Amino acid sequence: xxxxxxxxxxxxxxxxxxxISENSDARLIAGGTDILINLKKGKFENLTLIDIHDIKELKxxxxxxxxxxxxxxxxxxxxxxESDIIKKxxxxxxxxxxxxGGPQIRNIATIGGNICNGVTSADSASSLFxxxxxxxxxxxxxxxxxxISDFYLGHGKVDLKETxxxxxxxxxxxxxxxYFGHYYKYAMRNSMDxxxxxxxxxxxxxxxxxxxxxxxxxVAAPVPMRCLKTEKAVINQKISNELLNKISNMVEKEVNxxxxxxxxxxxxxxxxxELSKRVTKKILISVGEKI
Amino acid sequence: xxxxxxxxxxxxKRKFNIDVRKSLFEILREYAGIxxxxxxxKVGECGACSVLVxxxxxxxxxxxxxxxxxxxxxxxxGQAKQGKLSKVQQAYVNEGAIQCGFCTPGFIMATTxxxxxxxxxxxxxxxxxxxxxxxxxRCTGYQNILKAVKKSLRN
Ligand SMILES: Cc1cc2nc3c(=O)[nH]c(=O)nc-3n(C[C@H](O)[C@H](O)[C@H](O)COP(=O)(O)OP(=O)(O)OC[C@H]3O[C@@H](n4cnc5c(N)ncnc54)[C@H](O)[C@@H]3O)c2cc1C
Ligand code: FES
Ligand code: FES
Numbered sequence: 001x002x003x004x005x006x007x008x009x010x011x012x013x014x015x016x017x018x019x020i021s022e023n024s025d026a027r028l029i030a031g032g033t034d035i036l037i038n039l040k041k042g043k044f045e046n047l048t049l050i051d052i053h054d055i056k057e058l059k060x061x062x063x064x065x066x067x068x069x070x071x072x073x074x075x076x077x078x079x080x081x082e083s084d085i086i087k088k089x090x091x092x093x094x095x096x097x098x099x100x101g102g103p104q105i106r107n108i109a110t111i112g113g114n115i116c117n118g119v120t121s122a123d124s125a126s127s128l129f130x131x132x133x134x135x136x137x138x139x140x141x142x143x144x145x146x147x148i149s150d151f152y153l154g155h156g157k158v159d160l161k162e163t164x165x166x167x168x169x170x171x172x173x174x175x176x177x178x179y180f181g182h183y184y185k186y187a188m189r190n191s192m193d194x195x196x197x198x199x200x201x202x203x204x205x206x207x208x209x210x211x212x213x214x215x216x217x218x219v220a221a222p223v224p225m226r227c228l229k230t231e232k233a234v235i236n237q238k239i240s241n242e243l244l245n246k247i248s249n250m251v252e253k254e255v256n257x258x259x260x261x262x263x264x265x266x267x268x269x270x271x272x273x274e275l276s277k278r279v280t281k282k283i284l285i286s287v288g289e290k291i
Numbered sequence: 292x293x294x295x296x297x298x299x300x301x302x303x304k305r306k307f308n309i310d311v312r313k314s315l316f317e318i319l320r321e322y323a324g325i326x327x328x329x330x331x332x333k334v335g336e337c338g339a340c341s342v343l344v345x346x347x348x349x350x351x352x353x354x355x356x357x358x359x360x361x362x363x364x365x366x367x368x369g370q371a372k373q374g375k376l377s378k379v380q381q382a383y384v385n386e387g388a389i390q391c392g393f394c395t396p397g398f399i400m401a402t403t404x405x406x407x408x409x410x411x412x413x414x415x416x417x418x419x420x421x422x423x424x425x426x427x428x429r430c431t432g433y434q435n436i437l438k439a440v441k442k443s444l445r446n
Contacts, residue, residue, distance in 0.1 A: 001310070007292060032354070032355065037353065051355070053358055078347070102424040108349050108354070190424070191421060192424050
């Protein structure tokens with residue numbers, strides 16, 4: 001039995017917003033793989049559960065007239081893995097989605113829930129950071145859009161205003177066209193484990209020169225993050241092993257991992273440095289560059 | 292907080308007046324008499340409570356009972372037809388992939404879902420492992436389960 005007081009099942013986004021505004025203690029439930037566990041632990045008192053699990057308006061993957069890729073917050077990791085649009089344009093997100101939990105979790109957990117719970121280990125987060133994803137939110141005062149990097153405020157804290165719901169993600173064409181990316185999850189087990197470190201790289205290359213370079217990490221700081229200084233230093237540089245070493249030394253100065261029961265700070269730092277090289281190299285080799 | 296729901300359970304329409312706070316796991320065991328679903332962990336880690344909802348494999352312990360409304364639910368009980376085991380069940384028996392049996396119903400449902408998606412495909416052992424990673428077994432050491440899955444794919 002899950003521990004909640006009141007249950008509401010709206011049919012639409014607007015109905016959901018109305019109910020959130022009328023119930024100050026309400027929580028949304030999408031796939032439930034986070035919140036149901038917390039409910040079992042009795043983490044909330046007198047909770048009102050607003051069930052958005054079946055809201056069709058939140059389940060979509062499409063490309064609009066301006067070539068933006070739009071992903072609904074209610075899209076499951078299974079939907080992402082099976083999407084031709086994602087496969088063709090942002091395969092790194094398939095890599096991220098496939099690395100979540102096991103099949104039973106991927107079949108029901110949503111990408112919206114993964115981001116809204118605000119944890120740094122969220123497997124879809126680093127890729128969405130590297131893709132400069134924009135979040136589309138709607139509340140009683142209307143719609144707004146914010147970059148994913150502004151959405152995370154601190155561990156478990158996101159910029160969801162009081163009556164807001166996350167509708168979905170927008171990835172503009174200038175953030176995916178011509179880019180190649182990869183996500184690598186380092187964990188103690190191959191499946192059913194939370195990332196010790198997650199690393200996403202997305203890059204654009206022309207005649208052996210980096211036109212753009214983005215590197216994002218999960219679990220390298222209290223919230224998912226990009227290493228912007230490192231990225232800047234890579235742009236317009238030629239591919240070389242020296243450059244890879246430089247990347248690995250530069251990311252070290254930007255990240256801030258911590259010690260937990262899973263891994264020590266020092267161990268995490270090693271993984272962070274190593275993954276910067278490994279993930280970058282993997283992409284370069286996959287597009288036929290020599291390194 | 293009670294609500295009426297109905298779903299097709301192993302091919303038969305069933306109706307229940309359920310407490311909305313209950314998981315599908317609880318509905319199946321307490322209301323529907325389905326005892327194959329097991330409670331290993333209660334938190335989505337072990338897969339012993341796995342069932343198919345509209346042919347999608349889920350952990351019934353972290354699935355609201357209400358979400359089953361209007362859906363087709365398949366459990367182990369519906370796998371054998373007229374006293375004859377399904378191909379997946381038979382493969383588990385033949386390969387000795389069962390010891391205490393606690394994890395078996397969940398594994399059978401996971402394999403059933405995997406086989407349906409991958410029939411006649413050449414799948415690697417890693418793909419089999421990845422697609423059964425949501426199920427834990429404390430007895431067999433998994434080798435015979437892997438053999439049973441391979442056999443199910445061939446049949
Ligand atoms: C066994 C197990 C293994 C797991 N493994 C992984 C893993 O490997 N990697 C990983 O990243 N995660 C993992 N998780 C965590 C979890 O599955 C994911 O974070 C998942 O994406 C959460 O999505 P959900 O739809 O199930 O979230 P829910 O539990 O429904 O919601 C999570 C939070 O987000 C809020 N929320 C959801 N949707 C919206 C919305 N549209 N607008 C506003 N707020 C919203 C909810 O109110 C809640 O606070 C695992 C969980 C379990 C139980
Ligand atoms: S009891 Fe449901 S996954 Fe363990
Ligand atoms: S046979 Fe005993 S847990 Fe798998």
